[in-house]
Amino acid sequence: MDRDQHITQDAAEFYAVYLMAKTAEEMGVAILPHSKELWQEFVDYLAIAHRDWAISDFGSRYPAYKANADAQVPAFVQRLAVAFPGSKFAFEVDEARLRNLGKKADFILTIDEPSRTYAVSLKNYVGPGGVKRPQVSSGTFLSFAAGFVFERNGVGTYVDPRTPDTSFKGSNTKDRDAVLAFEGRADLAPLLMKLVDLQQHVRSRLLTLRYYDQAAVKGVVAEIVPQAQDTLLSVFDVLGHDVVRQKFLERANLDGGEDALYFDGLQFADSITNPRFRELYARINDPNTTFKVVKAGQSLRFSFEANGAVVVSADVPLTINTNGAWHRPKPPYQGKQLKVDKGVPVELEWGEIRPRKSKEIATSTNLYLDLAAAGVFGGS
DNA sequence: CTGTCAATAGTGACGTGGTT
DNA sequence: AACCACGTCACTATTGACAG
Incomplete structure (x- = not known):
């Protein structure tokens, strides 16, 4: 994703929240008229130093983000008004603060009656199908496991139980x-260390390659993935079924702690007004629903099932993130090209290793939630 | 040709160690 | 003791690959 697209995408969050407030005002269901302030936040974001975007750039460079918001956001507010008759609403962007707290939410919705707030994760998908299978979390092998073992309170950081109000990486x-020794869980230490070792192994095997070699990368993936699957399943065995289930729900944004507003140009799913989402939460927590984790190809598959049918499932493919280690833009080129590698200009052939960025080769996990199969869109 | 599974590259946060 | 440059880690949405 290029820089313009990234800016558009971030700006689209400000724009969407502005649009919520504007719609609420027009409908007479705003707690306070505050769309002007939100519009200013949006404009400020675009105009921030060394960026200098005009409002028209937002709608023109990657038009789908604005178009999706225009198509979906007013309808969201209308659904809120139906779901909470007589209530009024307020909206605020709080993405950076929440992310640094290890939360997924992008904005806060306040409802006056009954008085409460919702922390909502907003996903505005441009590509086809993304909304049907949103990626709800990602990380390295270690951070994926650590999320089950410790209490997350930031990016890659966890609550340190040895001293109040402190974190550790x-x-x-x-x-x-x-920390594990302090908690009497030292048996987990070698399992987590194994995941660290796998990442070290990836680096030592791949950093020697001057040129990108897909077969070599796939070879290392094939080596490490079965070990990672077994190690993670061992971690889950030690933690026990109930802990894994609860942590998975938190990670998949299915524990009800935070809400979701996911859409593309055609489809939407929000967990606040959509009864199918409510039913999904209820079925997940039904005593007759079972939870399991199994290996599935390169992935771990987490699934909730009832009466022989899948209630909801998620796949976590285990792979390597080469993280831009080799310079191979599209289309490929002949000869050498100047590339700024972590701030340092270097002359590189296509597919040649970037001396600095290559140090960031890492193990990789993604958690994809199969929302379409869970029935929240009304199909299946 | 499409759906599914997998892989990608940029970026922010944070720690660390060198320099004044 | 304060600052800052730099390296590492973790995270996200999108694109890619390939099977059927």
Whole structure:
């Protein structure tokens, strides 16, 4: 994704929240008229130093983000008004603060009566099908496991139970092991260390390649994935079924702690007004619903089932993120090209290793939630 | 040709170690 | 002791590959 698209995407969150407030005002269901302030936040975001975008750039460079918001956001507010008759609403962008707290939400919805707030994750998909199978979390092998073992309170950081109100980084082996020892769970330490070792192995095997070699990467993937699957399943065995289930629900944004507003140009699913989402939450928590984790190809598959049918499932493919280690833009080129590698200009052939960025090769996990199969869109 | 599974590259946060 | 440059880690939405 290029820079313009990234800016458009971030700006689209401000725009969507502005549009919510504007719609609420027009419908007479705004707690306070505050769309002007939200519009200003949107404009400020576009105009921020060294960016200098005009409002028209937002709608022209990657038009789908604005078009999707225009198509879906007013209808969301209308659904709110139906779901909470007589209530009024307010909206605020709070993405950065919430993300740094390890939350997924992008904006806060306030309802006056009954008085409460909702932290909502907004996903505005441009590509086809994304909304049907949203990616709700990602990380490295270690951070994926650590999310089940520890209490997450930020990106890659966790609550340190040894001292109140402090955090530790999951990547810090000394702290990680000390926390586990403190909690009497030292049996988890070698399992987490194994995941660290797999990442070290990936680096030592791939950093020697001057040119990108897909077969070599796939070879290393094939080596590490079965080990990672077994290690993660061992972690889950030690933690126990109930802990894994609860942590999975948190991670998949299915525990009810935060809400969702996912849409593309054609489809939407929001967890606040959609009864199918409510039914999904209810079925997940039904005592007759079972939860399991199994290996499925390169993935771990998490699934809830009732009466022999899948209620909801999620796949977590385990792979390597080469993280831009080799410079191979499209289309390929002949000769050498100047590339700024972590701030340092270097002359590179197509497919040649970037001296600095290559240090960031890492193990990789993504959690894809099969929302379409869960029936929240009205099909299947 | 499409759906499914997998892989990608840029980026922000944070820690660390060097320099004044 | 404060600052800052730099490296590492983790995270996201999108694109790619390939089977059927």
